[in-house]
Amino acid sequence: MSDKIYVGVDVGGTAIKVGICNADGDLLHTFEGPTETSKGTDTILQNIAKYAQQIVEESSYEWEQVDGVGVGIAGFLDIPNGIIKFAPNLKIENVNLKAYLEQVLGKRVLVNNDANVAALGEAWAGAGKGIPNCVCYTLGTGVGGGIIIHGKIYEGYAGMAGELGHIAIVPDLEAIQCGCGKMGCLETVSSATGIIRMAKDAVERGDRTSLSLVPNIMAKDVLDAAKAGDEVASRIVNRAAFYLGKSMATLSVVLNPECYIIGGGVAKAGEFLFAQIREVFEKYTQDQAKENVKILPATLGNNAGVVGAAGLLLRS
Amino acid sequence: MSDKIYVGVDVGGTAIKVGICNADGDLLHTFEGPTETSKGTDTILQNIAKYAQQIVEESSYEWEQVDGVGVGIAGFLDIPNGIIKFAPNLKIENVNLKAYLEQVLGKRVLVNNDANVAALGEAWAGAGKGIPNCVCYTLGTGVGGGIIIHGKIYEGYAGMAGELGHIAIVPDLEAIQCGCGKMGCLETVSSATGIIRMAKDAVERGDRTSLSLVPNIMAKDVLDAAKAGDEVASRIVNRAAFYLGKSMATLSVVLNPECYIIGGGVAKAGEFLFAQIREVFEKYTQDQAKENVKILPATLGNNAGVVGAAGLLLRS
Helix, strand or coil: CCCCHHHEECCCCEEEEEECCHHHHCCCEEEEEEECCCHHHHHHHHHHHHHHHHHHHHHCCCCCEEEEEEEEEEECCCCCCCEEEEEEECCCCEEEEEHHHHHHCCCEEEEEEHHHHHHHHHHHHHCCCCCCCCHHHECCEEEEEEEEEEECCCCCCCCCCCCCCHHEECCHHHHCCCCCCCEECCCHHHCEEEEEHHHHHHHHHHCCHHHCCCCCCCHHHHHHHHCCCCCHHHHHHHHHHHHHHHHHHHHHHHCCCCEEEECCCCHHHHHCHHHHHHHHHHCCCHHHHHHHCCCEEEHHHHHHHHHHHHHCCCCC | CCCCCEEEEEEECCEEEEECCCCCCEEEEEEEEEEEEEHCHHHHHHHHHHHHHHHHHHHHCHHHEEEEEEECCCCCCCCCCCCCEEECCCCCCEEEEHHHHHHCCCCCCEEEEEEHHHHHHHHHCCCCCCCEEEEEEEECCEEEEEEECCEECCCCCCCCCCCHHHCCCCHHCCCCEEECEEECEEEHHHCHHHHHHHHHHHHCCCCCCCHHHHCCCCHHHHHHHHHCCCCCHHHHHHHHHHHHHHHHHHHHHCCCCCEEECCCHHHHHHHHHHHHHHHHHHHHHHHHHCCEEEECCCCCHHHHHHHHHHHCCCCC
């Protein structure tokens, strides 16, 4: 029991997930507690520290074995300094999370954004295990992304690398405005939100679709209807897959990764969706840039965040 | 005179340029000899080796000071093994250039493609000196590119990273086919060839432009006419700048580099062109991804290749 362990923390608006990994990225133990966002910044910070200690106490490991603590969090961060500049869903502003946790826990702490951390988790110990250069997409409320180069997160100059949801990929004539203010972002069509929007638009304008019978349309309803052969739903899913595949064709002449990993709720549609993405990628990507390139579903599910957060300590 | 020196070789279809650099990327000495492409592969290889030796002999440096030899070459390469898989302009196929030169010269040899090497030259000792993360464009016959991450060339899985000329950026409705076979590549509009094509099209269809008086239109003619206020030429240049700027907006949410460097013949149009590129970049790029990001003209000109080739020895 003297091997080093790595604690990963995935801070969400509702719950804080904590995990213990070994040096191979195996998730040895997990724990989840409420974030208590409504109680304010101090409580959230205390909870993060408390849960990190608690998970080790509860486990068969010793605090001395903890090499460090990695934290993944949604928001605008100063990554090198571990500062949360603004985390809208937690209502935290200008807090040095790294300094706070290092003081309380007495361990090395690294902080990175949730999409990067999930990408690292998949690349390190999930679908991309053993592959040094991966690009990861998370198709959820938005489209998150992460670039893994030589096994490490690539953050870019201001931490904006891998913001794949904001690639302007939809042509002007059919583009709508993204939450970010720009037009035609990938996120407007390939996220769960984008799929739901397209479905609601179709129902509202009276398209003949089984979705008109669904009271509160979720992305899964659209994907299920498409699988069942509903033409309107099929076109929506195909559009989501089309622009995702096109963005990957672009990334293949920019980064030429060995592997794309796609996770998040929308990716649960599985091979039905992946086959469409691969077809577009195949069609639009340069021959040498696509040879032996893999497009894989994420395998860690909701654990990608804690695993990747723990991985920050070995892959930074 | 006991400091190490680094020999860079830039192999072109007509001439082979050789340079000696110090560890700071200062170009101390240059030499140029004919490639003699028509005499076949053996002669080309012998010339590369001969010129590399000759430049050191001619200089005030000793062969013992040579740390290694870097070579930049246009073509499809197996970069790690230094194999020329196919170099169309040299008519070389399946030759292990690295093994050949290492045997003849008795020094460490590194081989990379011409666009990557030019990018490294600019990033190491040119416009990007001191900046670790840069993206370089070369606007010539095609649009070349190179990605510099943590001071080194990023090649990707199959050496296709940084093939920026083949980003599909022109919308389908106005796209034409690129030499690569795909539609709407950046190269079709932002290269010298693209600019010339657009100008010839305009003249042929009878657009009123001063270019109709130019017998054999070159890219410089179009840029000069645009500077002089010719409306048709202005639109062509604006289109070239527009898609270049748009591709940079995309790269800023993928790689978020600190700096873009633009070189090649077209870039010689200077601030007239750069102002248009910056305007598009400014408009289409996310706020955090553009803050303090620089768009700079290349400074090494035709020496970027030899400097970057020498840099391979320190930055690989």
